Amino acid sequence: MIVKALTKVAIFFLYLFSLLPFWVLYAFSDAVFIILFYVTKYRRKVVQENLRNAFPEKSAAERAKIERQFFGFLADLMVEAIKLISISEHQLKKHFTLNNPELLDTFFSRQKSVLGALGHYGNWEMAAQILGFSTQKKKLFIYKPLKNEVLDQFIRKIRSRFGAMPVAMKSTLRTLVSLKNEPKLTVFVSDQTPVREETQYFTSFLNQPTAVFLGIEKMAQMTNDPVIFCDIRVVKRGYYCCTFVSLISEPKRTAEHEITDAHVQYLEKVIREEPAYWLWSHRRWKFKPENS
Structure with a gap:
């Protein structure tokens, strides 16, 4: 009860903080950077x-x-995540641009749903909101729930403000089956580390063997829905764009792990071009092939 009460109080103050204009938030971000980099050495x-x-x-x-x-950039992400609590539609569209949403329509016109891969690159939380404007079809955002139920519910509310539907990982299959007759966009954060029990496949990623999440491939081969990559780029401080890139049009014709390798390799390409905008603080390589 105490944890829930404290979480609700914290959320209230975060909401008030989110009402500040971007330029004030970035002044705070500059201070947060000093704390992260020099003081706590986070x-x-x-x-x-x-x-x-x-x-x-x-x-x-x-x-x-x-x-x-x-x-x-991490400091900027922190204040931008708070801003998403109250950001207006006008502000969101100003700060995050979708370059080619019409690609989705080409698949939907064939009565196809679309599976999207998204990395922890750029502002993926802002991307979750802007995807609400990508199409008139249903938009699902697959995520890993937080242990704190109050905070998890709050995060779900933020992500769904503009039409995206957050779906817990464990509910993915059930949700997709229930919506199987509706064309939709389903986006996975594809560079998450699988739990040890589900570590089934390692591929080369950023110069080292990496345990990868097979959820997109499993769903794609089950449904034969095309797979795209959501290529997020940083335009300048606080401004982003996303280009949808077609990766696999006929998943059932692919070899085992071909789909997984395709989205992993594309993410690596993006990271190598501008490496500062990936989540390097994540313990991405805690599992090794010899220990699995």
Whole structure:
């Protein structure tokens, strides 16, 4: 009860904070960066190890530059996530642009649903909201629920403000089956680490064997729905765009793990082009092939 009460109080103050204009929030972000990078040194060792393993060809100075840029961006993500509590439709569309939503219509016109892969790159939380404007069809956003029920319900409410429907991972199959006759867009955050019991496949990602989430591939081969990648880019501070990229049009014709490798390789391409905007503080490589 105490935890729930404190969570509700925290949510109230976060809402008040979200009402501040972007320029004020970014002033706070600058302060948060100093705290993260210099004072608490939040997960800096994790970030440094991840960057060393991912980019052995880069110099120490180059990796240090990426590290610093990442923490600056992480601070921005924190204040932007709070802003999403109260952001208006006008502000959202100003800060996040969908470049080619018509690609979805080409599939929907054939009575096809679409499966989308999304990485922890750029502002994926803002992407979850802007996807509400991507099509008039249903938009599902698959996510891993939080243990704190009050906070989880709050996050679901934020993500669904503009029409997207958050669906817990464990409910994915049941939800898709119930909507099997409706063309829809279903988006998965594809670079999540699977739980140890579900670690079935390792592929090469950022220069190292990586346990990958097979949910998209399983759903695609079951439904034969085309697979796209949601290519998010940072335009400038606080501004993003997303381009839908067609990866697999006929999943049932693919070899085992071909779909998974396709979206993993595309995400790696995006990261290598602008590495500072991926979630390097995540312990992505905690599982090793020899221990699985």
